[in-house]
Amino acid sequence: MTNTTQTLHATQAGPAPSSEPQVAPPSSPVGTEDFSLRFAPRHYRTWTPAAVAASALGGIAYLADFSIGAAIGVEHGTTNAVGGILIAALLIFISSFPLAYYAARYNVDLDLITRGSGFGYKGSIITNLIFVSFTFILFATEGAIMAQGLKVGLGIPLWAGYAISSLMIIPLVIYGMKLLSKLHSWTNPLWLVMMFIPLIVLVIQEPSSVGTFLEYGGENNAPVSFAAMMLAAAVCLSLTAQIAENIDYLRFMPPKTDANRRSWWAAVICGGPGWVVLGAIKQILGVFLAVYMISVVGQSADIAVEPVNQFMTEYRQMMPGWLAVTLAVILVVISQIKINTTNAYCGSLAWTNIYSRTTKRYPGRVWFVVLNVSISLALMEFNMFSVLSFVLSFYSNLAIAWIFTVAADIVVNKYILGISPKRPEFRRGMLFDYNPVGITSVVLSGGVSIAMFFGAFGDTVAPFSPLFAAVIAVVVTPLMAVVTKGRWYLRRDSDGIDLPMEDADGNPADDRLTCAVTGESCERPDMLASAVPGPDGKTQYISSLALTLDASGEHVLPLEHGTPR
Template sequence: MSASQRILKERRHYNKWVANQTLEDYALRFTAVGGRHMSISKVGMTALGGASFLALEGLAAAVTLSYGFTNTLMAMLAVCVVLFITGFPIAYYCAKHGLDIDLLTRGAGFGYLGSTITSLIYASFTFIFFAIEAAILASALHVLLGIPLFIGYVICAVAVIPIVTHGITAISKFQVGTQFIWLLLQCSALAVVLIYEYDNLAGWTEFVAPQAPEGSDFNLVLFGSAVSIFIALVAQIGEQADYLRFMPPKTVENRKRWWFWLVLSGPGWVWVGFIKMLLGSFLAYLAFTQLMPFEQATDPTYLYTQVFLTLTESPVISLILAAIMVILCQMKINVTNAYAGSIAWSNFFSRLTHSHPGRVVWLVFNVSIALLLMELGIYQALEAILGIFAILALGWLGSLSADLLINKPLGLSPKNIEFKRAHLYDINPVGIGSMLISTVLGLLAYLGLLGEVAKPLCHFVTLLACFICVPLIAWLTKGRYYIARESANLSRFMSDEKRIHPAAIATLTCGICENKFELEDMSYCPAY
């Protein structure tokens, strides 16, 4: 006698609504091959649009004036190398398998429920940086257009919702459509600085932090303080991966373009960011030499206004260009922050509440949290906790990256990424154990309990612990907690469509909601 299930009418409607991928964008699922219809270059340019954010210039400006040129430069280089190395395997596996950062995490060492914790870390990153970036834009609107800050916060928060609601299609049109104008303004600013301020480059490279020991350029403590600010950007690779999962499958014909755009718009975003940080650092030094107050010398709006004033010699035109520049940069990044946040919250609450009202609900939720932080002024205090947040983020992403870079080549974990709940353990001690150990060690170092040398290097302590613990725990557990049961051969359930049309994408109909899904997204259940 075959098993049966009572299927409620509301449940059918619920599933069909959430199955609308124009709104959902595969928020909880593998990105179907049929949904990866954009060109490689378009996906790459969409992902690269997120690298426009002005917090890069703002952070570099503040760090330079606080810790000096040498410490800032060394910190930027160290962080960019770390972000590129840890981000490369994440971007590659997300693009190759069509997975967002959450599905990759659960299949690469954390387990089904284990990735719930990391989804919360990731969601926190999105609304923290949304609030910071929107505050920069609201401040610009106040300076340039006289819009009160509390109204500017609302405008900056609400403006992204219509774009992000319609997923990758609308986001891609916005990112690609504004890319040329942004690049033109960004490159113009860079050219102006190099042509008109070339004589000041030597003074910039000799700038020493006010609190540095006399006669010393490099200082380990100041270097570590600078790293703690920049390293919080490590979670940005998750946002890049959320776009790169829409990359078309790699083929013999497209492999060169596929690799180029993967590297450039995946981990390569850090080198675009590095150029922007150098520019922000130099502009801050110029402002410092002109006796500009610290608040203005670290505000990208003021800095770019001065650059465009040098270019046009017209206060009105320079304000207009600065306004366009700031609005474009901040809208481009906050569209990405809001989109990533909607996916992260979808994954977190679907496991916590066992329900999913739709990605759009969590989009509004994420933006609302950021708006509340801005209106209360709490976002200003968030910048002070970036160092601690970075330890948590590094514990997660360092463990994930170590699993992909070390365990898979050594055979300590399965070659493929198994992301389906039916085939995963709830908790995999490899990822969870490594994240817990590395985070605790990083926090102990941060508090100075591991010695004075380890304190400024606490983030490197965290990362090193990840790359030691991940293979060690996988070896001790013999990798048994990666896959709970093997996938069944589902091809026998296929209709004749694939045999009649060999080019057709293999799909199956779900026995519960009656929606069609691709084979990679399906599991076999004997009851249904």
């Protein structure tokens, strides 16, 4: 892929186009950008559905689930914690499904989906900031867990462990999906064996531990209540934004055809909303291990919530202590690498989108890998892990506001009301800069739920702030679409190109056109007609990336008056 590191000028390069679309010869993507700001073209998507799903699921190998489960279990007891985990899992699955489908079907990431789902070309920068916060919060959490493992196993000070866990990720992320897919495919089997076999052995050796787990009432022997379950769910719901990371893999799904229909759907469900099934299992296991360590082994709650100590306790039931420590550290390191390569990769994509639309410059995704890792390292050094439950509970309100707004726009506004355009539009000039539908929904749902979280409406309703965030988003999104009559979705109906956007199977078409500015060969869904005619006065074409970087705006097509939406 041609990398543009400077603002585009008025002059054009490349062959003079004719008035009819010209199919350009193929070109292979070069470098490390991995289609950061744009549609993922068919010629690059060479992975099978199973490989894409495995990569997406490999990114959820994080151990934060064990720590989250342990923390809410210790505070609220087993029944309340498990109830909260299941409530959160159901809400996450429901909201994630339409987003995963759109990403896989149309081969765009969640930022591009968000633009055309109620936010506008620049309005989705708001949600990019929400997402990028998720990537460095989770990165810092996992890096802290790895540093704990290095301290226990090798005696490395925490501050040094934080640096090691951060800096080792940068070279692994530079080459994007091509390297990450191999990394996850190689490590997934080992990770699964090391994660679950010791647990099975532990339950077989000490079956009474299951009964102890089921009867545990928490440090304060908390009664079973829906409010306590919602407090537990609030922490788990902070992971709602995980679907955005999975989508950064799902956008590389191959075209859906009659031949691969079953495998395609299986991959979308497993690699998309299905991540929460494994996530909920890990959280429940985190509760189990914490209860075992506190009630059976006699460890303190502070030790019981640290995953490295949880796994060392498991391993010691079946092997010598020195080997248990070694394997626990290896598992922590593998898990941290798997998830934090994903966090750094997805965070770099989000930062790139924010920067390029704001400044009309594109320095490349690699710079933002370093930025995201640096922020994460700072959070680790400031010991964010000690206030993890509070941070995640607060963040869940923002994550839910964003994800449920986009999901509501797709399900209700696109398919039920028919107000929002069904095809996810993301190109500059086709969208208005700002759409009040999504922006209003996020501001209201996020703002009200955060105020509720901090007790503005009383302590009784504070635990339910995530539910209110979801309900407000689902109600306000279609309401705003009806009130505005959908006028702020599309700036134009035509992109000036006569080639169809889809093939016979309804997949994005793979006809190739040459960008008149960069000379790059791009597939049809990534291209528009330029508002500037060619030297011969005929229509010429421009890629979505080149148009993003057009500081003068002269290539942007004019507003179509009388646009129905």
